[in-house]
Amino acid sequence: MTAAGRKAIQPPKDKFWGTITGHALSLKAGRLNYMYTCMKQYGDFLEMFIGKRRTLCVNDPEGIRYVLLDNAKNYPKNTPGYQLVSEVLGMGVFTDVGEDWRKGRRVIQPTFNPSKFDRYLKIVSQECESTLQRMQKELDSSAELNMSKFSTAYPLHVIGRSLFDETLEDSFLLISKNLTHLIDLTEKKMTYFTKFQTPAKKKLKADFDKTLGELDSEVARIIEREKKKEKNVTDNMVHALLESTENFSDEKILSQVKTMIFAGHETTANVLMWSFYFLAMHPEWQEKIFEEGKEKNFEYAGEADLAAFRSLDWFIKETMRMRPPAWSFGRIAIEDDTIHGEKVRKGDLISLSPFLIQHHPDYWERPEEFLPERFQKTPANYTFIPFGLGPRICMGERLAYLEMRVFLLNAVKNFKFSLCEKTAGVKINPQVSLRPNKDIILKVEKR
Numbered sequence: 001m002t003a004a005g006r007k008a009i010q011p012p013k014d015k016f017w018g019t020i021t022g023h024a025l026s027l028k029a030g031r032l033n034y035m036y037t038c039m040k041q042y043g044d045f046l047e048m049f050i051g052k053r054r055t056l057c058v059n060d061p062e063g064i065r066y067v068l069l070d071n072a073k074n075y076p077k078n079t080p081g082y083q084l085v086s087e088v089l090g091m092g093v094f095t096d097v098g099e100d101w102r103k104g105r106r107v108i109q110p111t112f113n114p115s116k117f118d119r120y121l122k123i124v125s126q127e128c129e130s131t132l133q134r135m136q137k138e139l140d141s142s143a144e145l146n147m148s149k150f151s152t153a154y155p156l157h158v159i160g161r162s163l164f165d166e167t168l169e170d171s172f173l174l175i176s177k178n179l180t181h182l183i184d185l186t187e188k189k190m191t192y193f194t195k196f197q198t199p200a201k202k203k204l205k206a207d208f209d210k211t212l213g214e215l216d217s218e219v220a221r222i223i224e225r226e227k228k229k230e231k232n233v234t235d236n237m238v239h240a241l242l243e244s245t246e247n248f249s250d251e252k253i254l255s256q257v258k259t260m261i262f263a264g265h266e267t268t269a270n271v272l273m274w275s276f277y278f279l280a281m282h283p284e285w286q287e288k289i290f291e292e293g294k295e296k297n298f299e300y301a302g303e304a305d306l307a308a309f310r311s312l313d314w315f316i317k318e319t320m321r322m323r324p325p326a327w328s329f330g331r332i333a334i335e336d337d338t339i340h341g342e343k344v345r346k347g348d349l350i351s352l353s354p355f356l357i358q359h360h361p362d363y364w365e366r367p368e369e370f371l372p373e374r375f376q377k378t379p380a381n382y383t384f385i386p387f388g389l390g391p392r393i394c395m396g397e398r399l400a401y402l403e404m405r406v407f408l409l410n411a412v413k414n415f416k417f418s419l420c421e422k423t424a425g426v427k428i429n430p431q432v433s434l435r436p437n438k439d440i441i442l443k444v445e446k447r
């Protein structure tokens with residue numbers, strides 16, 4: 001239990017309709033903006049309603065630790081939000097709860113063992129090299145590059161090779177396109193607070209079903225191909241699932257693979273896009289990263305050497321502080337409880353937000369400014385949680401750091417990035433993840 005004595009504050013409900021809608025219309029108008037404004041105005045422990053459904057917004061370190069770590073068993077993931085995500089990904093390690101989740105996590109976990117990271121470093125380095133070559137090739141005919149495109153393709157190729165030992169170029173681009181479209185449609189579904197059928201809803205459902213069908217058959221086709229490969233020749237995530245003694249059904253394997261493709265590239269791609277944007281916005285940080293790289297001859301034999309590029313490390317962390325891809329996620333109370341002395345009723349939703357705690361003015365000085373040097377000091381406990389916390393913490397954190405460090409270091413080694421007109425006025429587009437509202441197109445020069 002957390003220290004008692006605090007009551008959750010309820011911001012004013014929606015104008016005119018509030019008795020019916022609660023806060024739903026304000027959230028629908030812009031979830032992130034509304035939640036951030038409320039935190040600034042009313043504090044970090046709030047009560048909101050979507051219709052009659054009560055949500056506690058817990059955005060202080062002690063409350064976050066309690067829900068995600070100390071009493072995590074009372075707060076599983078089967079929220080309406082995760083149910084919508086599961087309509088795309090199926091029930092895999094990201095969305096499962098209870099024994100199904102434990103089994104999936106146990107089988108997938110060994111693919112992230114430290115012993116695998118020499119292999120991942122090789123994959124990451126090769127994919128980084130090919131991406132830099134592609135960038136160079138495009139630069140022969142244009143001075144501007146779409147860094148959103150490269151930021152998406154690179155982690156997609158990495159996850160393709162770590163999952164299947166193949167680049168699967170065509171399939172993966174198709175899968176990525178369909179996944180992104182489905183996530184956009186899911187975001188739209190999230191804003192439908194009523195059950196009434198409308199022509200717009202029917203159209204959305206038809207689009208959703210068609211895209212999901214295409215995605216599932218493509219992923220199933222790749223899994224079938226993988227099944228035919230000789231055993232013991234490959235040592236990848238899909239083989240771990242196929243050969244597990246848990247005897248996963250085809251449907252479960254499909255969900256696990258879709259989950260890993262989605263979780264393994266969308267988030268990393270988002271951080272890379274924002275990183276390139278911030279590099280262009282802050283040329284002094286490009287130079288710091290470049291100079292430190294030069295001092296060490298841009299050489300690294302493994303993860304530890306990479307982590308020792310301190311300016312790069314602070315830069316990536318500050319990017320994830322300002323733009324955490326998983327900016328908000330939820331839990332549901334399965335038993336009555338109390339948080340900070342406030343009664344939690346069975347069925348209440350709990351909203352947690354890496355974005356909000358990472359902008360909390362009590363823990364972050366000048367929270368809206370991009371100041372990587374702040375990471376010289378370790379942040380206060382539970383105030384920097386881009387990868388979540390507790391038993392459901394991200395499985396891919398190490399792989400993500402490896403990918404981001406290798407790509408950004410080598411990008412800065414080879415190129416200089418600056419803003420151009422097309423990237424003026426880039427804003428956050430908070431959906432399921434935290435993308436920029438338009439492609440990050442930058443002026444790029446060879447060093």
Ligand code: HEM
Pocket residue numbers: 077093094095105159259260263264265267268271324325326329330385386387388389391392393394395396397399400
């Ligand atoms: C910068 C990159 C990434 C960020 C910021 C990120 C963030 C997160 C967060 C916040 C969660 C927890 C969500 C919750 O508690 O509700 C999560 C879960 C997860 N992530 Fe990541 N992630 C990243 C990269 C990756 C990569 C590269 C992989 C795999 C290759 C991955 C696989 C997963 C999986 C499987 C889960 C579900 C774990 C579980 O529920 O047991 N992530 N991620």
